[in-house]
Amino acid sequence: MPDPLDPEHLTPAASLNRVRVMDLPGRALEDEVKGQFAFDLLSTGALVDLMRRDAARLGLTTGDLADGSQASHLLDRAFAADDPTIRAAADAVAARYGRRLAYLILTLKRGDPVNRQARADWDDSYWEQWAGVEQIWLGGGLASGQLGARFHHWAAEYLRAAGLPAFGLHIAAYPAVLPLIGAARSVPAGDPAALVFDFGQTAVKRARAVYQDGTLTALHLLPAIPAGFDNAGAELSGAKVAALAERVVAVLVATWGAAQEHGVTPAPVLVASIAAYVRDNQPLLRQGGPYSQLHILSASLGAWFAEQVSKRLGQEIGVALLHDGTAAARAYAGEPRSAVIMLGTALGIGFPPAATALRPVAPGFRVVDDP
Numbered sequence: 001m002p003d004p005l006d007p008e009h010l011t012p013a014a015s016l017n018r019v020r021v022m023d024l025p026g027r028a029l030e031d032e033v034k035g036q037f038a039f040d041l042l043s044t045g046a047l048v049d050l051m052r053r054d055a056a057r058l059g060l061t062t063g064d065l066a067d068g069s070q071a072s073h074l075l076d077r078a079f080a081a082d083d084p085t086i087r088a089a090a091d092a093v094a095a096r097y098g099r100r101l102a103y104l105i106l107t108l109k110r111g112d113p114v115n116r117q118a119r120a121d122w123d124d125s126y127w128e129q130w131a132g133v134e135q136i137w138l139g140g141g142l143a144s145g146q147l148g149a150r151f152h153h154w155a156a157e158y159l160r161a162a163g164l165p166a167f168g169l170h171i172a173a174y175p176a177v178l179p180l181i182g183a184a185r186s187v188p189a190g191d192p193a194a195l196v197f198d199f200g201q202t203a204v205k206r207a208r209a210v211y212q213d214g215t216l217t218a219l220h221l222l223p224a225i226p227a228g229f230d231n232a233g234a235e236l237s238g239a240k241v242a243a244l245a246e247r248v249v250a251v252l253v254a255t256w257g258a259a260q261e262h263g264v265t266p267a268p269v270l271v272a273s274i275a276a277y278v279r280d281n282q283p284l285l286r287q288g289g290p291y292s293q294l295h296i297l298s299a300s301l302g303a304w305f306a307e308q309v310s311k312r313l314g315q316e317i318g319v320a321l322l323h324d325g326t327a328a329a330r331a332y333a334g335e336p337r338s339a340v341i342m343l344g345t346a347l348g349i350g351f352p353p354a355a356t357a358l359r360p361v362a363p364g365f366r367v368v369d370d371p
Contacts, residue, residue, distance in 0.1 A: 004125035007351035010323060011284055012277050013121050016347040017043075020118040021107050027162055033103060035118075041100040043346050044068045047142060050093050051075070057089035069202050072147045079146040091150060098154030101343075105136065105155070105169070106162055129351070134337040135168030139328050140344035141202075143175035168338075172331070174367045177205060177219065178340065179273035181367075182330030182350075183322060184209035184216050185358040191267035195255055198324065199248065199274045199291060201345045203227055206255055208264065208370065217362040220370045222258075225251060229290055236293045245294055248272075249308045256313060269318040270309070273327035275348075281321050325350035333358050 005014060017039035023029060033041065040046055048068045051058060055065065058078050065071070078090035107115045108130040116127060138152065148171050156169045172178055183196035187209060196219075198205040206222040228247065236244065252270055259266050276283040276292040281302030283292040298304035305319040322330075329340040329350025342348030 004123055005129050007129060008326075008353050009279060010277055010326060010349070010351075011279070014126070014277075014349055016104070016108075016341065016349050018119070019104065019107060020115065021103050022114045022118045023112065024103065024106055024110070024162075025112055025114070027106070029103065033100065038104050038347055042097070042104065042343060044071055044142065044344060046100075047071050047093075047097055050096055054089050054093065057085055058093070059083065059086045069141075072142050072145060075147045076145045079150065094147060094150035095154040098151035098156075099158050101138075101151060101155040102158035102162065105159060105167075106164075109133070109164070109167075130339075132337050133339045134166075135170065135335070136338065137170050137172045137178075137332055137340045138343060139172045139175040139178040139331075139340055140342035140348065141176050142343040143171055148175060172340070174219075174331075177207070177221065177367060178328035178331045178342065179322075179324045180205055180207045180209075180219060180221075180327075181216075181361075182327035182333075183271040183273050184219060185330050185333060185361065186271050186320065186322065186327070187211075187267050187359065188269055189214050189359065191265075193259075193264050194267040195259060195270055197251070197255070197270065197272035198327070199227070199251075199272060200324070201227055201229060201275050201289065204251055206251070208259060208266070211359065212362070215360045215362045217365060219365075219367045221367065222255065222370055234290075236290060238296075241293055241296060244290055245297055245305075245308075248294075249305060249312070252305065252309050252319070253312045256309070256317070268316060269320060271320045271322065273322045273324040275324050275345075278321050278323045278326075281319075283321075323350070324348055329353070330358060331361075 019038045020035060021033055022035055045068060048065055048071050052065055064074060075090050078086050081087050111127040111131055152171050159167050179198040180196050187194040192211050194209045196207050196209055204225040204227055208220040209216060210218040274291040275289050281300050283295045283301060294301050302319045302321040306317055309317045325342055325348035328342055329352045332340060332352040334355030335352045338352050340350045
């Protein structure tokens with residue numbers, strides 16, 4: 001049995017992907033949902049499966065759906081189609097996805113015995129944490145654009161009908177870049193600019209954070225870089241671990257160099273969220289995904305990256321690694337009884353901490369694309 005839940009130091013046991021929606025006594029639940037893992041209901045792959053079922057009415061071909069990373073963009077296009085049949089089909093997909101999201105939230109909030117029994121690695125501390133959550137912010141690529149707005153509408157409607165009329169379900173202001181915002185809030189005080197990163201399984205996102213009087217005022221997004229994984233769930237050989245580490249170091253070094261070429265001197269600490277659970281600057285064991293496999297390089301991966309980057313740049317640079325869900329939750333630091341759920345390749349989770357140790361966010365904070 002894992003240790004009790006520590007909301008500010010999550011371990012792989014906290015994952016939502018392995019929550020099973022067995023039943024919701026008193027509520028009708030489709031047979032195709034019963035017993036399914038949240039990953040199989042709400043991941044990008046699950047959304048693509050819903051779209052495939054109605055591809056003809058959506059005006060899509062098999063080829064259109066071959067690249068799952070384009071699913072949300074295809075649905076956004078369908079929402080705006082001239083053909084009312086296509087628009088209706090897109091809204092039907094969003095409604096089914098939104099209902100599934102509501103099922104997951106109800107599973108977590110209610111903690112029915114049938115669902116508790118299906119998650120043997122959660123003790124009461126996990127269920128008590130979720131029972132106390134009164135609002136959830138949704139982030140990630142799937143929560144962006146019209147798709148996010150539509151499935152949020154349907155999920156909120158179902159939650160109201162299921163007896164949670166006052167539950168706060170929100171789409172984050174900048175859903176796709178929450179880990180970058182949280183990373184920017186985590187940069188130590190003292191510098192007016194910093195570089196932050198989000199190493200995901202689909203892409204590496206980067207940004208330049210700007211501060212005024214210690215307050216985060218803007219995030220300037222830099223071009224994203226494909227992550228380059230053929231199969232993000234595969235076990236990596238030693239050579240592939242080394243190649244992945246080299247890619248990470250190269251991104252950090254190149255981004256720093258480009259900033260200096262543009263006259264920016266960033267903070268000497270690079271904060272990077274990664275798609276892995278992290279403790280003390282080190283990915284934890286017992287989890288899937290490529291970034292967690294980097295733990296074999298050192299007892300402190302962040303320190304190892306810092307050494308490599310410092311050597312190449314010729315100056316002392318620190319690297320702080322954050323679990324991506326934890327980084328996303330830091331965007332809403334200070335919000336009590338709340339959670340952040342990231343919806344993308346898989347589901348991410350984080351619980352907003354107190355805001356005292358993090359950079360404050362300016363009321364006029366903005367996210368812009370750098371030219």
